[in-house]
Amino acid sequence: MLSWFGRKRDQASEAAAPETPGGGSRGPRSVRFIGYTEDWRLEAAMQLTGRLLDTVNRRDAIPLADVTWAPLDGSAAMEPAPGIQSVDPYDLIVVVAAEDTLAAVTAEERAAHRVHKVTFEVALEAPPFRVVGTISLHPGTSPETLMERGTQMFAAIKDSVVTVGDGLIDLGGAEVVLVNRFYLRDVAQVDRTTGLPHEPFPGSRQGIG
Numbered sequence: 001m002l003s004w005f006g007r008k009r010d011q012a013s014e015a016a017a018p019e020t021p022g023g024g025s026r027g028p029r030s031v032r033f034i035g036y037t038e039d040w041r042l043e044a045a046m047q048l049t050g051r052l053l054d055t056v057n058r059r060d061a062i063p064l065a066d067v068t069w070a071p072l073d074g075s076a077a078m079e080p081a082p083g084i085q086s087v088d089p090y091d092l093i094v095v096v097a098a099e100d101t102l103a104a105v106t107a108e109e110r111a112a113h114r115v116h117k118v119t120f121e122v123a124l125e126a127p128p129f130r131v132v133g134t135i136s137l138h139p140g141t142s143p144e145t146l147m148e149r150g151t152q153m154f155a156a157i158k159d160s161v162v163t164v165g166d167g168l169i170d171l172g173g174a175e176v177v178l179v180n181r182f183y184l185r186d187v188a189q190v191d192r193t194t195g196l197p198h199e200p201f202p203g204s205r206q207g208i209g
Contacts, residue, residue: 033064034096034172035087038128042069042087043078052101053178056154061086072128072164089153093126093183094162094169097176123195124157124179125186129169131179132195133160143187154178159192 033046044064048055055062063086070078117136120143124131135143135157146155160177162169171177188197 029100031100032098033062033087034098035092036072036094036129036169037091038093039072040069041072041078042067042081042084044068044084044087048101052095052097053154053156056089056092056095056178057152059089059153061088074167089180090182093180094129094131095154095178096171096174097156097178098172098174102176121190121192122157123188123190123197124184125188126179126183127185128164129179130163131157131160131177132163132190132192133157133177134192143189146181146187147184150181153182154180161195 028047028049030045031048031052033042033044035042044067046062046064064084067081067084068078069081069084070076116138118139118141119134119136121134122132122143124146135146135155137143137145156176156178158176160171160175162171162177190197
């Protein structure tokens with residue numbers, strides 16, 4: 001029943017993991033972890049220092065406690081999974097980033113972020129998930145570059161709506177999700193309120209690598 005762990009790591013690039021900055025000014029704390037694979041919803045407790053985004057982008061196995069899980073298709077209820085003590089980020093497609101998993105940001109840092117980043121409304125296709133929301137990128141960077149292999153495996157999508165087929169994923173009030181770029185099959189600029197795409201990005205690819 002644990003056969004899906006490690007599967008994506010074997011398929012993904014084994015480039016050295018980036019040295020991700022500490023990011024968060026918050027110290028170690030216990031947070032609720034919610035992650036989705038191709039087939040499963042996983043919930044657990046984890047100890048986090050800094051930002052969850054930095055943690056998953058280190059690409060190391062994430063220690064977990066009190067794990068429960070259920071099939072993504074809703075065919076069974078959440079149940080304890082005591083045999084799972086960690087999760088490999090390579091197996092995760094979408095990770096929910098609740099408020100307590102984000103870095104504390106000062107007013108000055110928030111103002112600098114607005115100056116140095118450009119916000120795009122996007123739809124990401126990472127089967128079986130579709131994620132609609134906003135992403136902040138450096139000037140001159142197109143959302144299409146998310147399809148390229150990069151040092152950052154996960155991208156943060158704000159004001160997000162996540163669906164599987166016709167079903168809406170309950171994010172429990174969280175507004176940010178982290179999407180594994182290795183699973184992306186399409187990126188489109190959209191009107192976030194409708195989810196309808198604009199014209200495709202020039203040179204858009206259908207997948208990574």
